[in-house]
Amino acid sequence: MLPSGLAALCLLLLQTGALGFGILPGDSLNHLEITEKAILNATVQVCRKLAQAEGARFNLQDLTAEAVAAACSSSGSSKSFRQVIKFIKQRNRRVDIRYALNPGFHFDNEKFTEGRKIITDGISAVKASNRRGNYEAARQKLGEILHPLQDFYSHSNWMELGNKLPNSNLIRSDSSIGNIAGESRATCRSCDGNDCRNNILQDILQENLLTSGYFGIVPFISTKPKGKCSHGGFIDQTSWKEPKGGINKDSKSSSHGHLHTEAANTAIAATRELLEDIQGAAGDRDFLQLMGISKGSNKALCFVIDTTRSMRGDIDVVKSLTSFLIDSKIGTADEPSLYILVPFRDPDFGPLMRTTDAKVFKDQINTLEPAGGGNFPEPSLSALQLALTGAPHSSEIFLFTDAPAKDKQLKSTVIALMERTNTVVNFMLTDVLGLHRRRQRDSQHRSRITASDAQLYRDLAQASGGQAIEVTKSELSVATSIIRESSSSSLVTLLQAARTPGRPDNFTFSVDESVRNLIIYIIGRSLSFTLISPSGASQSSLDKTGVLGTIQSVGNFQTVRLDKQVGLWEIRVVSTEPYTLKVTGQNAIDFLFDFVELSHNPNQLFDVLETRPRAGVNGTLLVSVTGSDSASVTEVALVESSGSGEVNGRVESLGGGDFLVRVDRIPSVDFVVLVKGQDNNNSVIGASPAGFQRQSSTNFRASNLTITADSNNVIEPGSSISVPFSVMTSGTGGNFTIRATSDQGFDSTSPTSLFLETGGSANGTVTLTVPLNTPSGSDVTLTIEAEAPGATDTNYAVLRFSIVTEVTDIIRPVCQVISVTANCSDDCSQSTWELTANLTDGNGTGIERISMRQGNGTLDTSTTVGADGENVILASYSASCCSADVELVAVDAVGNVGSCFRTIRATADANSATTSSQTERNTSAADSTVSTASSGNHLVLPSYFYLTIWALVMLGPFGSCFAPLEAI
Ligand SMILES: *[C@@H]1O[C@H](CO)[C@@H](O)[C@H](O)[C@H]1NC(C)=O
Ligand SMILES: *[C@@H]1O[C@H](CO)[C@@H](O)[C@H](O)[C@H]1NC(C)=O
Numbered sequence: 001m002l003p004s005g006l007a008a009l010c011l012l013l014l015q016t017g018a019l020g021f022g023i024l025p026g027d028s029l030n031h032l033e034i035t036e037k038a039i040l041n042a043t044v045q046v047c048r049k050l051a052q053a054e055g056a057r058f059n060l061q062d063l064t065a066e067a068v069a070a071a072c073s074s075s076g077s078s079k080s081f082r083q084v085i086k087f088i089k090q091r092n093r094r095v096d097i098r099y100a101l102n103p104g105f106h107f108d109n110e111k112f113t114e115g116r117k118i119i120t121d122g123i124s125a126v127k128a129s130n131r132r133g134n135y136e137a138a139r140q141k142l143g144e145i146l147h148p149l150q151d152f153y154s155h156s157n158w159m160e161l162g163n164k165l166p167n168s169n170l171i172r173s174d175s176s177i178g179n180i181a182g183e184s185r186a187t188c189r190s191c192d193g194n195d196c197r198n199n200i201l202q203d204i205l206q207e208n209l210l211t212s213g214y215f216g217i218v219p220f221i222s223t224k225p226k227g228k229c230s231h232g233g234f235i236d237q238t239s240w241k242e243p244k245g246g247i248n249k250d251s252k253s254s255s256h257g258h259l260h261t262e263a264a265n266t267a268i269a270a271t272r273e274l275l276e277d278i279q280g281a282a283g284d285r286d287f288l289q290l291m292g293i294s295k296g297s298n299k300a301l302c303f304v305i306d307t308t309r310s311m312r313g314d315i316d317v318v319k320s321l322t323s324f325l326i327d328s329k330i331g332t333a334d335e336p337s338l339y340i341l342v343p344f345r346d347p348d349f350g351p352l353m354r355t356t357d358a359k360v361f362k363d364q365i366n367t368l369e370p371a372g373g374g375n376f377p378e379p380s381l382s383a384l385q386l387a388l389t390g391a392p393h394s395s396e397i398f399l400f401t402d403a404p405a406k407d408k409q410l411k412s413t414v415i416a417l418m419e420r421t422n423t424v425v426n427f428m429l430t431d432v433l434g435l436h437r438r439r440q441r442d443s444q445h446r447s448r449i450t451a452s453d454a455q456l457y458r459d460l461a462q463a464s465g466g467q468a469i470e471v472t473k474s475e476l477s478v479a480t481s482i483i484r485e486s487s488s489s490s491l492v493t494l495l496q497a498a499r500t501p502g503r504p505d506n507f508t509f510s511v512d513e514s515v516r517n518l519i520i521y522i523i524g525r526s527l528s529f530t531l532i533s534p535s536g537a538s539q540s541s542l543d544k545t546g547v548l549g550t551i552q553s554v555g556n557f558q559t560v561r562l563d564k565q566v567g568l569w570e571i572r573v574v575s576t577e578p579y580t581l582k583v584t585g586q587n588a589i590d591f592l593f594d595f596v597e598l599s600h601n602p603n604q605l606f607d608v609l610e611t612r613p614r615a616g617v618n619g620t621l622l623v624s625v626t627g628s629d630s631a632s633v634t635e636v637a638l639v640e641s642s643g644s645g646e647v648n649g650r651v652e653s654l655g656g657g658d659f660l661v662r663v664d665r666i667p668s669v670d671f672v673v674l675v676k677g678q679d680n681n682n683s684v685i686g687a688s689p690a691g692f693q694r695q696s697s698t699n700f701r702a703s704n705l706t707i708t709a710d711s712n713n714v715i716e717p718g719s720s721i722s723v724p725f726s727v728m729t730s731g732t733g734g735n736f737t738i739r740a741t742s743d744q745g746f747d748s749t750s751p752t753s754l755f756l757e758t759g760g761s762a763n764g765t766v767t768l769t770v771p772l773n774t775p776s777g778s779d780v781t782l783t784i785e786a787e788a789p790g791a792t793d794t795n796y797a798v799l800r801f802s803i804v805t806e807v808t809d810i811i812r813p814v815c816q817v818i819s820v821t822a823n824c825s826d827d828c829s830q831s832t833w834e835l836t837a838n839l840t841d842g843n844g845t846g847i848e849r850i851s852m853r854q855g856n857g858t859l860d861t862s863t864t865v866g867a868d869g870e871n872v873i874l875a876s877y878s879a880s881c882c883s884a885d886v887e888l889v890a891v892d893a894v895g896n897v898g899s900c901f902r903t904i905r906a907t908a909d910a911n912s913a914t915t916s917s918q919t920e921r922n923t924s925a926a927d928s929t930v931s932t933a934s935s936g937n938h939l940v941l942p943s944y945f946y947l948t949i950w951a952l953v954m955l956g957p958f959g960s961c962f963a964p965l966e967a968i
């Protein structure tokens with residue numbers, strides 16, 4: 001573990017914004033706000049255009065995730081949109097932790113070439129991942145590259161050069177970023193205080209040369225080349241050396257704080273421009289999917305199916321269910337947005353098939369041909385692992401099998417992935433031994449799942465908040481009602497509990513005004529229950545059509561469809577066998593949450609934990625309400641899944657629907673997160689706010705182990721990557737088992753165990769090898785687990801890598817307008833105009849798609865061969881004179897986007913055809929008006945703090961704040 005003072009230093013770096021736009025909210029704009037604004041804006045533009053194309057109204061109420069999702073006619077997506085924005089922001093923020101002192105990631109030290117390469121390589125990776133629908137990998141990379149892109153505007157002299165627009169060449173590798181001041185060229189003069197506004201040398205500005213501030217944190221040692229500008233601020237040691245002072249615009253109180261707002265706004269525009277480029281390559285619908293926005297329920301219908309011969313009947317049930325679901329839900333709000341299928345039959349599993357096209361999915365399901373197999377265990381957990389990493393977060397998966405798992409060793413890996421992705425897994429088990437002895441004789445297959453085999457599936461279902469439904473093959477079609485319901489939009493969990501071993505118990509759950517379609521699911525044998533409504537009426541489980549609802553039972557599974565009553569319900573369960581209980585309803589209001597690590601200081605600086613939190617000690621959660629801009633959280637508790645214990649948190653609002661929750665102790669047993677709140681948006685004036693109560697589906701677990709792993713997240717096919725990791729224990733020592741598993745079954749090597757002293761730590765390395773024939777844009781998820789002696793405790797790190805072939809075609813397709821014919825009369829609707837253009841990718845990878853980014857006329861294309869034998873696409877566009885603008889976009893096979901814009905508006909430049917691929921941004925010298933406003937207050941810290949830092953830095957070299965932050 002690194003000295004805690006080092007962590008303090010890192011926090012100081014972050015707080016002072018030394019590494020880029022600040023992190024803390026305030027009157028300055030930080031990376032998170034810049035990112036969110038740009039994402040919302042870019043998404044609005046796409047949705048507005050799609051609405052126009054469909055002739056629909058576009059009605060944007062506000063620039064929030066909820067309002068934008070609603071304006072995109074995808075209210076059901078507001079939770080996933082919110083989640084995606086949070087994730088991209090978190091990856092952006094993490095650059096300040098992982099790459100704190102890597103100048104390329106911040107455009108410090110005149111590392112322009114390095115910075116641009118990080119961005120353009122990242123863009124290629126994002127585009128490659130998008131093409132294969134691997135959006136999680138794409139978002140991870142996207143967040144990471146937005147950081148340097150944004151820092152360019154704060155750390156370089158781009159703003160001082162008088163630019164008002166982004167430097168578009170930062171997102172392209174086929175053009176020059178601009179002239180960079182030579183290595184030995186002086187760029188700044190000494191300054192202090194207010195005088196620092198004009199410390200960049202006049203000749204640098206006049207010659208329009210790019211420079212950026214040098215940055216170093218080691219007192220007396222950090223240096224910079226002679227005459228160079230510094231980043232500036234207290235922590236930057238180079239700014240105390242000649243030429244003194246700095247040039248960063250990270251906040252209003254920075255050295256060049258007077259340009260902060262302009263720099264931040266340009267960073268927003270630059271972020272939007274990068275997103276537009278990604279959108280150009282992906283297409284509109286895929287771009288929205290990347291953002292977590294889709295039509296219909298925004299749910300994936302996800303099946304993992306055993307296809308051995310004995311499964312024939314089960315597969316027939318799946319086929320007719322799929323047809324029914326697709327036919328009955330298409331065009332409705334409950335239409336699945338994505339379809340995923342993972343077949344398995346020993347020894348194979350996969351591949352994962354993923355499509356947004358219902359017809360394609362139906363065909364895939366219909367061609368499933370049960371064969372082979374025999375009475376052997378199947379690789380069901382390997383298949384499940386693939387589904388967990390391939391499905392969007394918060395999905396619901398259905399696994400069908402009649403065989404035990406042959407890959408039981410994956411149990412903890414599967415649980416880790418369930419926790420990381422909040423995925424609910426339901427098992428549809430037929431032929432469980434001992435369940436239906438009478439029928440066994442009639443069956444031609446021997447029952448193959450023993451009680452202990454079934455227990456594995458039950459444990460996994462329970463961990464994820466799903467059900468392990470055990471029925472006979474003939475009962476399966478009845479049990480699949482659960483699948484019909486699960487694909488409904490806006491499904492929320494009101495209560496979830498388990499009793500293992502079983503014992504009689506009473507449970508309550510609260511139903512609010514807004515919740516519809518209440519259903520109780522109960523799994524367990526020899527079980528009876530009584531329901532008591534808020535008005536005191538009761539119904540026993542024997543009463544199938546009683547006063548409170550309708551009860552259906554099949555196998556070990558009972559479903560109660562409740563007639564709605566607002567208020568507190570009670571359910572009294574009597575059983576001595578293990579059972580689980582879950583109550584769901586439909587409503588837009590739900591929540592997202594993460595465990596976070598908080599710094600020791602009063603400012604709310606945190607990093608999202610992607611492992612299990614520490615058991616038995618205090619902890620912090622970041623909870624966000626989704627589905628309403630007016631809802632707030634009032635209570636948050638961690639509730640033991642199998643008992644009645646609960647830990648209440650202290651809730652503090654951070655604004656924007658985010659809440660910080662502190663708990664004194666994270667339970668050492670499985671728990672769920674319970675959130676209570678109220679929606680203050682009441683259409684009836686004077687009515688009191690409606691309360692709501694929700695629970696996480698997934699069960700969580702804390703650990704006494706800490707595992708950290710980190711590495712570059714892009715790999716080339718045919719290469720290996722080393723992933724260093726470390727394991728720490730706050731408990732007793734011994735030999736800890738290490739497991740490293742890739743979801744794609746790629747080869748990996750790792751130590752199989754590590755010895756840890758009590759309270760100690762140890763390091764290891766996993767090497768993962770990607771086969772040469774892996775297609776670019778694939779991804780692989782590596783789960784590294786550490787298990788304490790006796791398997792009493794486990795923790796994990798889950799890393800996702802993009803597999804990307806190096807892109808050699810870096811040239812954008814060229815679009816050249818050849819002719820424009822516009823005979824527009826005064827009444828624009830009575831006349832039309834035409835444009836023809838040539839589009840070509842030269843001898844590159846070739847144009848794959850041509851579309852319109854603006855304009856709603858008709859576009860025809862034909863292909864000819866150009867002078868050098870290259871393919872040339874001739875595009876003819878014609879539109880009503882009322883639609884004056886057109887922008888054609890051409891995308892090549894690796895996602896380079898070229899475009900051309902033309903307008904027939906009567907403006908001064910109407911006749912100057914501009915092709916944006918040729919537009920040179922204005923980079924003229926800065927206007928150097930001096931204003932007299934104060935440059936703001938600098939952060940002043942007591943000198944002992946300064947000395948502490950100095951002492952710490954002397955302890956040894958380090959290049960990243962990652963470890964210390966994880967170690968706090
Ligand atoms: C998006 O940004 C553009 C350019 O700054 C601006 O004109 C537009 O109003 C923004 N859109 C929204 C919805 O904020
Ligand atoms: C459940 O409630 C009933 C009625 O109040 C009570 O008799 C019973 O003891 C309770 N059971 C448990 C386990 O608390």
Ligand SMILES: *[C@@H]1O[C@H](CO)[C@@H](O)[C@H](O)[C@H]1NC(C)=O
Nearest residue numbers: 598600618619620662663664
């Ligand atoms: C957690 O406990 C530590 C040590 O007791 C304390 O310093 C810290 O402030 C606590 N954190 C929270 C969030 O309560």
Ligand SMILES: [Ca+2]
Nearest residue numbers: 809811844892
């Ligand atoms: Ca090309």
